[in-house]
Amino acid sequence: MIKDTVNVNGKAKAGNTYDAIVIGSGISGGWAAKELTEKGLKTIMLERGRNYEHLKDYKTATKDPWEFEHRGSITQEQRKQHPIIARGWGAAEQIIDKWANDVDAPYTEIKPFNWWRSYQLGGRSQLWGRQSYRWSDLDFEANAKDGWAIDWPIRYADLAPWYDYVEKFAGISGSREGLPQLPDGHYLPPMQMNVVEKDVARRIQEKYKGNRHMIIGRTANLTQAIPGRTACQFRNRCWEGCPFGGYFSTQSSTLPAAVATGNLTVRPFSIVTKILYDKNTQKATGVEVLDAETNQTYEYHAKIVFVNASALNSAWVLMNSATDVWEGGLGSSSGELGHNVMDHHYNLGAAGVAEGFEDKYVYGRRANGIYIPRFTNLFGDKRDYLRGFGYQGSANRDGWSRDVAEMEFGAGYKEALIEPGQWSFGMTGFGELLPYHENKISLDKNRKDKWGLPVLAMDAEIKDNEQKMRVDIIAEAKAMLESAGIKDVRTWNNGHNIGDGIHEMGTARMGRDPKTSVLNAHNQVWDAKNVFVTDGAAMTSSACQNPSLTYMALTARAADFAVSELKKGNI
């Protein structure tokens, strides 16, 4: 479909000139392309991986479970190609091909680091968890109030209209709750909590006297059809690509809008190796691209460059740019480029049995769960660490995988496993990670990827504040579940390697001062005003909410500013 309507630029000539270049096609890149093209700019979107077409390329999405030869497991051969992904839950037969090949594109782990990458059109917008929460001023003011790192250059009021804007277009379902720490937005009708979740929510509300809340997750799944997209069908197979366009991805949402303008060119297999920088004008003139298939080099020129390669790769592009002016690359004059790596730390939580409700079950597969917004270090609460965390989880009736330990094999055993088991409730914490200057990524010039490009070296870890928070995440989870009547509550804390949250942030942070930040309040690189970075790299602190919605809002806001500045002749 894309091929009919967009110029998929396979073998472009050198010297191609556009109004704008967007590096990357994931959540923020897709938004940049949509906004810039809708404002009339001829735009080229560069994707380092293959083209990946809506519907047509969702090859497994309508298969039945038994049609998967390995029933969801990956093979030893796939494991060899994806040693990083094989460390976690993303190593599934259905989606293994959507992840980047870890062997072709390695990185160096000075400290253990799990980097979940998707190098194909749409990037991780295809695979994301879709939880979509606004940040509040409690987040934007946190650094200033705690005296930690640097202050955000924006406040909630700067972003609120842009949250409105992106929510209306992307389609977020959720409930309005009136919580100051989790501002309400424009929501499609909320999904249902199930009967056990409702009971747990009610008990938490009572026990904590309305100071803690369990709400249905706010998710970028459509609970009503919107123009061009069908409502969620509750198959819970989003990550295979949705044949209904039921969840937000570049392909289902921003790309068709950008295509419709007639202003978009998409070039797959285009690894941007550097931003071309003109010392005299102190602006970018374009980018250099390495064709991932042919290894040939091309240049593209434009008035504006949006960097949306994902937090770590956006920093990588900047580090490789303008090195004749700044040894550390474009944006390194602050000394902060590649530093302040953040993520959300998790891999810990609690679960137990919900007794009763044997006469209750569910229909359908909800690609969503419950959310417990932050309650620590807020409204007079004080802990022995800074910031806070939220919980995500769900209640389910156990299936056949529970086994029935006390039964002997045979007909009775089979009949027991055919029925659903007891209800269980489980949840995991997502904790805020502070920005630490010493948590950094850098270029490992001694190691090259498949294309001969230097790889990243990761040197980041969670520290004392996060460790203290993790103790509390476990303790509060256990206490809350027990107070809600959950029995046999067990907890786990499997440690956290940075990257595992798949919420990488901070490597080119926004700020108020070019001496301590890479970007200004409009996501402009201080040292090149026509270069905008609007993905996770821009984040000045990490909050504890899932960040993608904020990237969308920042991107739409920055694109609006960029075009306005362009028209004024300021960039």
Added chain:
Amino acid sequence: MNRRDAITRVALLMGGTVIGADLFLSGCKTKEDKVEDLFATDDANFFNEVGNTIIPDTNTPGAKAANVGGFMAVMVQDCYSPDDQKIFLTAKEKINKEAQKQFGKDFMACDVPQRTKVLNQLDNEQKEYNKTKEKTAPNHYFKMVKELTLLGYFTSKIGCTEALRYVAIPGKYEGDVPYKKGDRAWATR
């Protein structure tokens, strides 16, 4: 499946892992020829009989009808690490050894009650073993056999649509529907 489901699964499997999904598996070498050899013979039949002892025919077809033996061959060959493959290859011999010990004949020569006794004994042994098993210690062959039987059966077409209930496109989610004893579980969630 997604992050949230994975989290729930961790909660369910707490303390246990699914064999073949071991983390940090490194340095896998070439496929073990022996595995292909083993399954080139009629050993898939052997494991179909083992599977059918665990999940027999009732008013719905059992594990043999779902060809769990053939499924095991694919899984062990494609997805198991070389170490796990070697362990799995001892399963047939060990099952026969237990049958010999209890009844003086091979597993295939035993009748259904005898087969059930043999496998229950081995299941108790693997449960005991796993109670104290260190994470890096070798997996138990019978845990593999049992796990592959359950996975192979309940994710097969027979398992999903005849034993369990399966709806490809639910179209909605309802979190509070009546359930009465005997109603079948959903095949997927």
